[in-house]
Amino acid sequence: MRASGSFQRIAVLGDGGWGTTLAIHLHRLGHRVSWWGAFPEYVTQIARRRENPKYLPGIRIPAGLSITSTLSAAIDGAQLLILAVPSQHLRSVAKRLRPARWSDASILSVAKGIEQRSLKRMSEVIHEELGPVHLAVLSGPNIALEIAKGQPASSVVASHNIALAKRIQATLMSERLRMYTSDDVTGVELGGALKNPVAIAAGIGDGLGFGANAKAALVTRGIVEMARLGVAAGAKEQTFWGLSGLGDLVTTCLSGRNRWLGEQIGRGRSLSSIVRSTPMVIEGVETSKAAIALAKRYRVHLPIIEQVHAILFQRRSPQRALQALMRRTGKAES
Structure with a gap:
């Protein structure tokens, strides 16, 4: 009605x-x-x-x-x-x-x-x-x-x-x-866009056989990266803890085409073969490029999205990307 x-x-x-x-x-x-x-x-x-x-x-x-x-x-x-x-x-x-x-x-x-x-x-x-x-x-x-x-x-x-x-x-x-x-137009739009590369990372973890601990870490640190870039671009930080940020990220990390693409990569398939096999547009592929460019513009660090980009476009193996993430210098949670 x-x-x-x-x-x-x-x-x-x-x-x-x-x-x-x-x-x-x-x-x-x-x-x-x-x-x-x-x-x-x-x-x-x-x-x-x-x-x-x-x-x-x-x-x-x-x-x-x-x-x-x-x-x-x-x-x-x-x-x-x-x-x-x-x-x-x-x-x-x-x-x-x-x-x-x-x-x-x-x-x-x-x-x-x-x-x-x-x-x-x-x-x-x-x-x-x-x-x-x-x-x-x-x-x-x-x-x-x-x-x-x-x-x-x-x-x-x-x-x-x-x-x-x-x-x-x-x-x-x-x-x-x-x-x-x-x-907050900027925050709502960036939340919807930036969650896709993070969901690809979650899918890669699924493809590698990782469990709930790894996915929880990816979601938690992923939303921090999304908010970090969003605030630098003029968004409100609290927007990223709402439906268009954390809500969309959780859903996309549990299901959807971006998580599926990541899972296929984690199982050893190439990006080109995955894209050819589906009629769906997988937004996270192009968004990872844009996110890296925006991170350079605003001088912010996006460790997870950077590794996703390297896997997709620089032929970095998921195992090597994981090592790069886990071997970073220890820091306070923020």
Whole structure:
């Protein structure tokens, strides 16, 4: 049931697992949803099968929810545009948006990542391409398949305009999806992005056969690294102890594609063979590059993420990376 004051006409851009889930969720709540996918042949397949077989198999798409590959048709008259495309492709989609068709609309970015070539967060990319739009971001411990199945979850929407954040909160909130608000856009975005390389590290530990002690250490020290870089970039430290930081990190270290990739590496597979074997975009691979570049910019030390980057791109073995982490000079916990 739609909440009072919520957005009524919504365009969801992106046919991945998260975009599909949000389109279904909003449709179930009674909103008017237009849904867009970039590839006409795949959009036709989704429409015919009433399922997203590649990214959300087993979830039935409601009969009243339609999908189109014509962007102008999807955004025409929308009050809220939800950008649910991979982070490295968000700029190209933003360039294609025609403001005349949604001049009064607000934008919600749900992509988790950092643009590799510019080191910009998703909100920065959107503002750069579209100007001073009404913008919010969403992040949190949100496994798309669980939410699509109606399992309980929570998330946070952040905006410098807290009234907009509250309106989006009202739009998305349901008996199974609890929404919180924040004004820390930088912290919410960086939490959602930086947890992915840490989750790769947790997965590598799983692949090597490590136990609960190792994973607890990775999660605990990983969130410290995330907060360290986030604060240097202007975020609030407390944001990293909330849903978009620690919450998302815990979920991603227990399940998800980034942990899975790390596990495969820990078992001896190469990065190239893993990437070729899955249609999923594994954001942590590119984010590890961006995190290292940002760490150099802000002069902060990220030991775990540095070792993940070395494993992915410098052919360092997981065993050698572990030695590098464990043999560092002792220090006080901070």
